[in-house]
Amino acid sequence: MNPPKTIGFPRMRQEPGEKRVFLPEFIQTIASLGVKVYVEEGYGSRSGYTFADYKRAHPNIYMCSREQAFQKDVVVILRSPKTDEFQLVKRSSTLISMLHYPTRPQRIERLKNLGINSISLDSIADDNSLRMVENMKAVAWNGLEAAFDWLERDWAGLVRPNKKPINVLVLGTGMVGKHAIEAATKLGNVERNNDHIASNGPGAVALSIGRNIASNPATMKSLMAQADILVDATQRRDASKPVVPNHWIGWLPKHAVVVDLAVDPYTLDADPPVVRGIEGIPQGSLNQYVFSANDSKWDQLVPEAIPSKHRRTTVTCYSWPGVHPEACMTHYAQQLEPFMEVLFEKGYDGLSPEGTYFERALYRATLKAWLDEEAVITTPIVNTSGTD
Amino acid sequence: MSEPIMIGMARMHAEFGERRDFLPPFVARLIRRGAKVILEHGYGSGMGFTEEDYRSIAPDVQFASHEEVYKQDYVLVLRCPTEGELRQLKPDATLISMLHLPTRPQRVELLRSLGVEGISLDSLKDDNGRRLVENLKSVAWNGLEVGFQVLRRTYPAPGMEGKERDPIHATVLGVGAVGVHAVQASSRYGDLQLWQFMAKRGIPGVQVTAVDYDVVNNEKTMHEILSRTDILVDATQRPDSSKVVIPNEWIGWMPEHAVLVDLSVDPYNFDIDPPEVKGIEGIPQGNLDQYVFAPNDPAYDRLPAQVSRKNRRHAVSCYSWPGIHPKECMELYGNQLRPMLRMLIEKGGTKNIKPKGYYFERAIARAMLSRWKGSESSEFVKTEKRPEKRNEE
Numbered sequence: 001m002n003p004p005k006t007i008g009f010p011r012m013r014q015e016p017g018e019k020r021v022f023l024p025e026f027i028q029t030i031a032s033l034g035v036k037v038y039v040e041e042g043y044g045s046r047s048g049y050t051f052a053d054y055k056r057a058h059p060n061i062y063m064c065s066r067e068q069a070f071q072k073d074v075v076v077i078l079r080s081p082k083t084d085e086f087q088l089v090k091r092s093s094t095l096i097s098m099l100h101y102p103t104r105p106q107r108i109e110r111l112k113n114l115g116i117n118s119i120s121l122d123s124i125a126d127d128n129s130l131r132m133v134e135n136m137k138a139v140a141w142n143g144l145e146a147a148f149d150w151l152e153r154d155w156a157g158l159v160r161p162n163k164k165p166i167n168v169l170v171l172g173t174g175m176v177g178k179h180a181i182e183a184a185t186k187l188g189n190v191e192r193n194n195d196h197i198a199s200n201g202p203g204a205v206a207l208s209i210g211r212n213i214a215s216n217p218a219t220m221k222s223l224m225a226q227a228d229i230l231v232d233a234t235q236r237r238d239a240s241k242p243v244v245p246n247h248w249i250g251w252l253p254k255h256a257v258v259v260d261l262a263v264d265p266y267t268l269d270a271d272p273p274v275v276r277g278i279e280g281i282p283q284g285s286l287n288q289y290v291f292s293a294n295d296s297k298w299d300q301l302v303p304e305a306i307p308s309k310h311r312r313t314t315v316t317c318y319s320w321p322g323v324h325p326e327a328c329m330t331h332y333a334q335q336l337e338p339f340m341e342v343l344f345e346k347g348y349d350g351l352s353p354e355g356t357y358f359e360r361a362l363y364r365a366t367l368k369a370w371l372d373e374e375a376v377i378t379t380p381i382v383n384t385s386g387t388d
Numbered sequence: 389m390s391e392p393i394m395i396g397m398a399r400m401h402a403e404f405g406e407r408r409d410f411l412p413p414f415v416a417r418l419i420r421r422g423a424k425v426i427l428e429h430g431y432g433s434g435m436g437f438t439e440e441d442y443r444s445i446a447p448d449v450q451f452a453s454h455e456e457v458y459k460q461d462y463v464l465v466l467r468c469p470t471e472g473e474l475r476q477l478k479p480d481a482t483l484i485s486m487l488h489l490p491t492r493p494q495r496v497e498l499l500r501s502l503g504v505e506g507i508s509l510d511s512l513k514d515d516n517g518r519r520l521v522e523n524l525k526s527v528a529w530n531g532l533e534v535g536f537q538v539l540r541r542t543y544p545a546p547g548m549e550g551k552e553r554d555p556i557h558a559t560v561l562g563v564g565a566v567g568v569h570a571v572q573a574s575s576r577y578g579d580l581q582l583w584q585f586m587a588k589r590g591i592p593g594v595q596v597t598a599v600d601y602d603v604v605n606n607e608k609t610m611h612e613i614l615s616r617t618d619i620l621v622d623a624t625q626r627p628d629s630s631k632v633v634i635p636n637e638w639i640g641w642m643p644e645h646a647v648l649v650d651l652s653v654d655p656y657n658f659d660i661d662p663p664e665v666k667g668i669e670g671i672p673q674g675n676l677d678q679y680v681f682a683p684n685d686p687a688y689d690r691l692p693a694q695v696s697r698k699n700r701r702h703a704v705s706c707y708s709w710p711g712i713h714p715k716e717c718m719e720l721y722g723n724q725l726r727p728m729l730r731m732l733i734e735k736g737g738t739k740n741i742k743p744k745g746y747y748f749e750r751a752i753a754r755a756m757l758s759r760w761k762g763s764e765s766s767e768f769v770k771t772e773k774r775p776e777k778r779n780e781e
Contacts, residue, residue: 127723128723164609165599165606173571174572178572181596185563185598185599185600186600201602203600203602203603205603206563206597207595207598208598209593209595209596210594212587212590212593213594337747338747341746356727357727357730
C-alpha cells in the first residue's frame, strides 16, 4: 500500500467535560508533511477554537463532516471511538487511538472484522518496553492538584492549624506513584508551591508505601490516622480485591481527601468481579471529579453491593490528563509528531520491526503486531491508571 | 554517497574501578550502519570482553593504540577525556562524550581552541528539553542497592530479615529527576530480588518519606524525621552548593545503625569562592574504587579541615553510581545512543546535521559544541532548565 495521503480528526463525543482536541499547531505540522488534513466541523469549539484557527490559510487543511473525518486514510482520535463508530472507518484505513489492546478483546475482534489497521497509542513502546505516548505525570499532578485545592478551602495557603507539613500517604510505587510523590511534595502545582515557599509555608511530606506495607492493617491504621491526603496509585495484581477496605477509610481524619488515580471501574458482572482499589468510592469523570463525603451522587455511582459507609472527600477521574486539556494535548502532540512523520513516509503496511527507532516503536503498536505472538512479548505491562 | 565515518572508541583510564566500555553488539551495529570503528587495545577488558568477543560479531572492527584512536575523525568515549588526551585530538575531529558544557567553560574554551567539534552526550535532548542519553535511574538504584547492603549489616536485632522488625524508614531528600527514582528504589531495597525475597517471607517493607528542599529547611520537622530514619538519601539539586542540606550536627539525631546515601556529585571545593560543600555535611566523596565508608574510615581524616565530621554514620557515596554495574549501564547508554549515531552515520557526519532536520538530527544539533551559545536557552531548546551537575555518567 502507498503511504497515506489524507488524515481525519473526528471530535471526541464523550462527556461534555471532555474538551480535548489536537491544537492548531499540531494540525499545521501534519499538513506541512504534505497530506490533506480534514477536521470535523466544530473541532476544538469546546476550547474556543474555530476552523479559521486550524486553517490559517493552509491549503491542505479542510473542514468536513464527522462521517467524512472517519473516512480518511488515517483517522486520529485520542480516546477510542464508541462501538458503533468503528464501522465509519473505511476498510484498510489506519485508526490511531488509545485502544488498550490488552484489556479490550472485543474491540480487537471488531477491528479485525472491519479490516481496520489500527495503531494503539498506549502500545507505542520503545526498545525497553517503555510507553512513548503517555501522560502519567498529568494523571498524578492533576489528581493531587484537585486534592490540595480542596484542602486549601479550609486551610488558607495550605497551612494547617498546627503549622506542621501536610502529610500525603501514597499507595503504590510504580510509574504513577513516582509522579504522585513528586506532585505531593510540590502541593500539586509548581506555582502554588513557589508561592508557598516564598511565604515560608510548612510544605508537604509524602510517604510512599508498597504492597507489603499497605496490606498490614495495624501499620495502615497508624499511617492513615496521620494522613491528610490518601493517594491510590496502585497497580493491583488482583482487581477483584480492594487495597483499602471501606472500614479503613474511617481511620482517616475527617478532613482528609482521597485521591483516586486508578481507572478500574466497578464491574460486578465480570467473573471475577472488578472493584475499585479504595472500596466504596465513586468513579469520577471530566464532568465531575470532586465528591464531598455528603455528595448525593455517591449512592448512584457506587453499586449497592459495595460497602461505602465510611466516606471522605474523594477526587477521582477516569481521565485525569483531560482536566487541563490544552497542556495535555500539547504534550501528546509533541510525543506523536515523530511517529506521524514515519507513518506518512512508510504507510501502515510499510512499517517494519527492523526499521528506525520510531518505526519499530510504531510497529509494536499496530494491530498486526499485537496479533503476532512474538510482538506480544515486547508489549509493555498493562497500566490501568487514568492515563488517556 | 559520502565516505563512511571513522569512529575511534577510547578506553576510560580514570580510576581503577572504572570498567565501562561500549558492548560488542553496539560496536557491531555501528559497523552494520556503515561506520568504520577502531577500538583501543584492551577495549571492554574491564568487563571481561576480549578483542575476539568484538571481532566475533563485528569482523570488520579494528584495534589500535590509545594514541591512534585519538587521531580518528570521531572519538567516542563516555566520560570526558583528560586535558592531555583532548590535546591529542586532531583539528576538525569530533569528540562524542559527556562534556557537560554548561558547567565546564574551560573545557569549552580548550576544545574550541583546538578546533575540535563536540557532541555532548548530556546535551542530547528532545524538542522538550528532555535528555535522551541519561542513566539517572541507575544513580538511584545502584546507590540504594549499596546503601541497603550496608544497612543489612548494621541493622540491629532481629536484623533486616527479622519478621518482627518495624518497617524500614527511608528518607529521600529532594524529589527531582533522581529523587523520584530514589523513592521507588528505596521502597524496593534498591534490589528487586531482595525485595521479592523479603515480600515472599512476609517481612515488613520500607516506608519512604520524601521531602523536598523547602521542608528540609525546617529543623523541627527534620529532627522528627531523622530520629527515626534508617537510611537517608541525598537526592537534592541545591540552588546554592555552598550551603549544606543536612548539617553535621543533624546526623547525630539519627540512629547509630543508620546509613547515609549520597547520590549527588558535588565534591568539597574550598579553592573557589564561595566554597562548594557536599549536601550531607561531613561525609567523604567516593568513587568507583571506594564507595562505602564506615564511621572510622581514614577517608574522614582526609576531608578538608573546614568540614565538620564529628557525627558519623556509615556512608555510601560515588562520583559515578551507574559504573557500579558496567554492563547494564553500557547496554542502556548504547541503546539510547544508537538512533543518534545511526543518524550521524547516515548523514555522513556532523557537517550535514541540520538543526531543523529529523527528530534525532535536531537532537544532535542541540548537543554540538559549535552551536553551543553558553547557556541552555539556545534557539533549539524550547524548555529552559537550570544546568545540571548530577552524578550520572
